[in-house]
Amino acid sequence: DIDRDRFVETMKRQAEIGANENGGLDRLTLTDADREVRDWFRDQLDALDLDVRVDEMGNTFGRRPGASDDGAVLLGSHLDSQPNGGIYDGPLGVVAALEFLRTLEDEGIETERPVEIVNWTNEEGSRFQPAMMASEVWAGKTSVEAAYETTDGDGVRFVDALERIGYRGDTPAEPQGPYDSYLELHVEQGPFLERGGHDVGVVTGIVGLQWGEITFHGEANHTGTTPMQYRNDALVAASDVITGIRRLPGTLGDRTVATTGDIDVEPGSINIIPEEVRFTFDVRDPDDDVIAEGLERIKAEMRAAAEREGVDWEYEERMSAASVDFADRCVSAVREAAADLSYDAREMVSGAGHDATHAASVCDTAMVFAVSEGGKSHTPDEYTSWDDCHAAAETYANAALRLAGV
Amino acid sequence: DIDRDRFVETMKRQAEIGANENGGLDRLTLTDADREVRDWFRDQLDALDLDVRVDEMGNTFGRRPGASDDGAVLLGSHLDSQPNGGIYDGPLGVVAALEFLRTLEDEGIETERPVEIVNWTNEEGSRFQPAMMASEVWAGKTSVEAAYETTDGDGVRFVDALERIGYRGDTPAEPQGPYDSYLELHVEQGPFLERGGHDVGVVTGIVGLQWGEITFHGEANHTGTTPMQYRNDALVAASDVITGIRRLPGTLGDRTVATTGDIDVEPGSINIIPEEVRFTFDVRDPDDDVIAEGLERIKAEMRAAAEREGVDWEYEERMSAASVDFADRCVSAVREAAADLSYDAREMVSGAGHDATHAASVCDTAMVFAVSEGGKSHTPDEYTSWDDCHAAAETYANAALRLAGV
Ligand SMILES: NC(=O)NCCC(=O)O
Ligand SMILES: NC(=O)NCCC(=O)O
Numbered sequence: 001d002i003d004r005d006r007f008v009e010t011m012k013r014q015a016e017i018g019a020n021e022n023g024g025l026d027r028l029t030l031t032d033a034d035r036e037v038r039d040w041f042r043d044q045l046d047a048l049d050l051d052v053r054v055d056e057m058g059n060t061f062g063r064r065p066g067a068s069d070d071g072a073v074l075l076g077s078h079l080d081s082q083p084n085g086g087i088y089d090g091p092l093g094v095v096a097a098l099e100f101l102r103t104l105e106d107e108g109i110e111t112e113r114p115v116e117i118v119n120w121t122n123e124e125g126s127r128f129q130p131a132m133m134a135s136e137v138w139a140g141k142t143s144v145e146a147a148y149e150t151t152d153g154d155g156v157r158f159v160d161a162l163e164r165i166g167y168r169g170d171t172p173a174e175p176q177g178p179y180d181s182y183l184e185l186h187v188e189q190g191p192f193l194e195r196g197g198h199d200v201g202v203v204t205g206i207v208g209l210q211w212g213e214i215t216f217h218g219e220a221n222h223t224g225t226t227p228m229q230y231r232n233d234a235l236v237a238a239s240d241v242i243t244g245i246r247r248l249p250g251t252l253g254d255r256t257v258a259t260t261g262d263i264d265v266e267p268g269s270i271n272i273i274p275e276e277v278r279f280t281f282d283v284r285d286p287d288d289d290v291i292a293e294g295l296e297r298i299k300a301e302m303r304a305a306a307e308r309e310g311v312d313w314e315y316e317e318r319m320s321a322a323s324v325d326f327a328d329r330c331v332s333a334v335r336e337a338a339a340d341l342s343y344d345a346r347e348m349v350s351g352a353g354h355d356a357t358h359a360a361s362v363c364d365t366a367m368v369f370a371v372s373e374g375g376k377s378h379t380p381d382e383y384t385s386w387d388d389c390h391a392a393a394e395t396y397a398n399a400a401l402r403l404a405g406v
Numbered sequence: 407d408i409d410r411d412r413f414v415e416t417m418k419r420q421a422e423i424g425a426n427e428n429g430g431l432d433r434l435t436l437t438d439a440d441r442e443v444r445d446w447f448r449d450q451l452d453a454l455d456l457d458v459r460v461d462e463m464g465n466t467f468g469r470r471p472g473a474s475d476d477g478a479v480l481l482g483s484h485l486d487s488q489p490n491g492g493i494y495d496g497p498l499g500v501v502a503a504l505e506f507l508r509t510l511e512d513e514g515i516e517t518e519r520p521v522e523i524v525n526w527t528n529e530e531g532s533r534f535q536p537a538m539m540a541s542e543v544w545a546g547k548t549s550v551e552a553a554y555e556t557t558d559g560d561g562v563r564f565v566d567a568l569e570r571i572g573y574r575g576d577t578p579a580e581p582q583g584p585y586d587s588y589l590e591l592h593v594e595q596g597p598f599l600e601r602g603g604h605d606v607g608v609v610t611g612i613v614g615l616q617w618g619e620i621t622f623h624g625e626a627n628h629t630g631t632t633p634m635q636y637r638n639d640a641l642v643a644a645s646d647v648i649t650g651i652r653r654l655p656g657t658l659g660d661r662t663v664a665t666t667g668d669i670d671v672e673p674g675s676i677n678i679i680p681e682e683v684r685f686t687f688d689v690r691d692p693d694d695d696v697i698a699e700g701l702e703r704i705k706a707e708m709r710a711a712a713e714r715e716g717v718d719w720e721y722e723e724r725m726s727a728a729s730v731d732f733a734d735r736c737v738s739a740v741r742e743a744a745a746d747l748s749y750d751a752r753e754m755v756s757g758a759g760h761d762a763t764h765a766a767s768v769c770d771t772a773m774v775f776a777v778s779e780g781g782k783s784h785t786p787d788e789y790t791s792w793d794d795c796h797a798a799a800e801t802y803a804n805a806a807l808r809l810a811g812v
Binding site: 082083084124125126129131188189190191207209211219220221222223224225226227228230233235236238239240242243246249250257258259260261262263265267268269270271272273274275280282284318350351352353372375376377378379381 | 488489490530531532535537594595596597613615617625626627628629630631632633634636639641642644645646648649652655656663664665666667668669670671673674675676677678679680681686688690724756757758759778781782783784785787
């Protein structure tokens with residue numbers, strides 16, 4: 001049983017750090033606000049007398065020994081936010097894991113397996129791409145060195161930002177000892193649980209995704225004196241591709257989503273033809289073949305638009321993640337935990353990427369989703385009632401206990 | 407006869423102020439670089455013993471008395487630049503006027519009418535809209551107060567920026583005494599003179615233009631978890647309108663040009679659906695009815711796109727200028743000056759706005775165009791050979807002498 005009052009208090013406490021005037025969070029990874037919430041998190045782990053490690057990627061772990069030295073059960077999520085993001089998102093999962101550990105402590109429960117809590121670095125991927133970069137390194141899918149060299153929009157290197165906030169740890173960014181399983185709680189971020197009137201989500205896997213950045217290089221010139229046929233307008237080319245991306249879902253899989261989230265134009269003057277335009281895209285689907293086909297179509301649109309407008313193109317991949325199916329035994333643990341507590345649970349595939357994507361390649365994994373009202377996230381309007389937060393946290397704790405054993 | 411060496415030296419001298427590493431200028435209006443070039447300009451006027459006035463809008467005049475007190479002939483252009491703009495643009499006209507006055511002085515010529523030189527404030531309109539704001543105030547078409555309250559992209563008020571550089575003068579921003587005529591030399595900024603193999607352009611008028619800014623307000627949400635049909639994507643709506651603007655010219659007048667030069671997206675994250683997108687447009691045509699029809703079509707596209715994507719729209723006019731026909735006697739003066747000098751001259755309508763637009767409502771007006779190689783302007787690649795600069799300056803000086811009388 002999770003202590004509801006303390007749980008809600010802890011959620012509110014974390015939401016003060018990096019709070020903005022919209023009721024949301026500005027707690028981008030490796031900023032001062034991120035440092036502050038990490039310091040707070042470490043204090044909570046210290047108060048529980050956990051064995052705390054910070055690894056080379058800034059991932060912060062706290063370990064509670066079990067009766068045996070068997071593989072540990074890893075629990076957690078992330079405390080970083082999007083720009084002007086919501087207060088639930090990843091923090092709900094970190095706080096639920098923390099409350100689970102506090103409850104074990106309060107009730108003097110010794111688990112069979114060691115239990116570990118983690119706060120992953122840079123889950124959001126808004127400042128540094130790819131998202132979930134630090135769990136990816138931890139899972140051995142990319143190198144620390146490559147991650148360190150990643151730069152943000154201002155050219156700041158990941159490693160420098162990490163050192164600046166004092167979270168470049170000594171522990172190698174890789175599993176320290178065997179893990180039995182990883183369990184993550186997160187808000188759904190989509191509308192399905194609320195629309196279906198469910199209490200909690202049992203997540204069976206994660207869609208694959210492809211992120212890219214396209215840059216068109218045209219030629220700056222005067223908007224008034226340059227006849228249309230002599231133009232090389234980078235923004236017209238970009239707009240063509242963006243509307244093409246909008247049309248992808250209707251012509252690919254019925255679960256496909258495709259979006260352009262960011263665009264920048266140079267020189268950006270009302271009376272200068274755009275010379276250089278850079279924009280991003282994000283395509284997702286549960287089926288990796290559909291994503292591959294989507295990427296081909298976007299590239300074809302890109303080449304056609306460049307040809308039409310007489311501009312040069314450049315393509316850079318920003319992230320590529322295959323879809324993931326979670327392990328049956330972990331999904332079952334969540335399903336049974338929800339049933340035990342008489343919650344109306346829905347099984348679903350996550351449309352968002354999570355650190356569970358990478359953990360799933362290290363050990364058996366599953367996730368619990370909390371209801372997202374209106375399906376809103378990555379905005380201060382993101383909202384999950386305390387009832388729904390609590391239902392998810394209880395399901396999570398129960399499932400974790402099943403995996404850890406008593 | 408314009409002293410070619412001194413003329414070229416003076417052009418090069420002004421191009422040092424605000425020079426950037428691309429060989430162009432960053433001399434946006436009311437910046438430190440603009441202050442510096444104004445100080446240099448004032449020194450040149452002082453060296454000619456002119457009677458110098460700075461008006462409330464920062465327009466800077468230098469007057470040379472004539473034999474009579476008849477209406478003066480006003481000559482000049484602007485020294486401000488676009489971001490990363492070219493070195494010829496307006497400065498060529500200011501330097502040509504300066505060289506004309508220097509030549510009168512050198513050769514001890516007394517003109518019948520007084521001759522005045524002017525450097526207009528904020529011709530470019532890149533930082534503060536509308537363009538040609540200060541000649542507009544001077545012509546009595548808008549108030550000093552309204553112009554003062556205009557803000558740049560950072561919210562800085564025009565009046566504060568003007569005071570900061572010390573160019574808020576005392577002279578009322580209105581014609582001081584009668585003017586006979588205004589003559590302006592500028593680079594063509596378009597490709598027609600070069601393509602036709604002409605030496606110089608005789609400008610008979612200026613196209614009308616309409617500038618506007620559209621903002622779409624959608625809803626931020628997660629790119630991965632939000633099904634396509636539940637989205638309110640401000641950038642998709644904007645891209646639809648931008649491609650619509652690109653299609654306008656082909657379906658309106660054959661002289662129509664239409665462009666989006668700037669776009670901004672909030673929050674601008676790879677995995678957040680765009681919440682707010684603001685973008686500009688610029689439509690021009692020699693026929694004001696065509697512009698009015700173009701504006702209606704853009705608004706119709708805006709409303710349709712907003713409806714389709716479920717976003718709110720906001721429209722703000724940024725500038726509206728009717729087309730202008732120059733006075734026959736001034737156009738003739740330019741035509742005859744070119745013929746006198748045996749230059750191959752082409753008559754043309756300017757596709758760019760100029761301070762001449764507003765001067766034309768105060769007194770008879772015309773313009774001289776210099777060849778723009780490749781039709782490039784508002785870019786460091788803007789180029790006019792010294793031969794072509796000189797041809798235009800000689801035509802200009804000759805036409806000015808015709809109007810001023812000896
Ligand atoms: N859960 C979540 O929003 N993760 C960020 C990566 C993504 O956009 O899916
Ligand atoms: N000549 C010139 O570029 N003026 C700026 C206003 C315009 O865009 O036409």
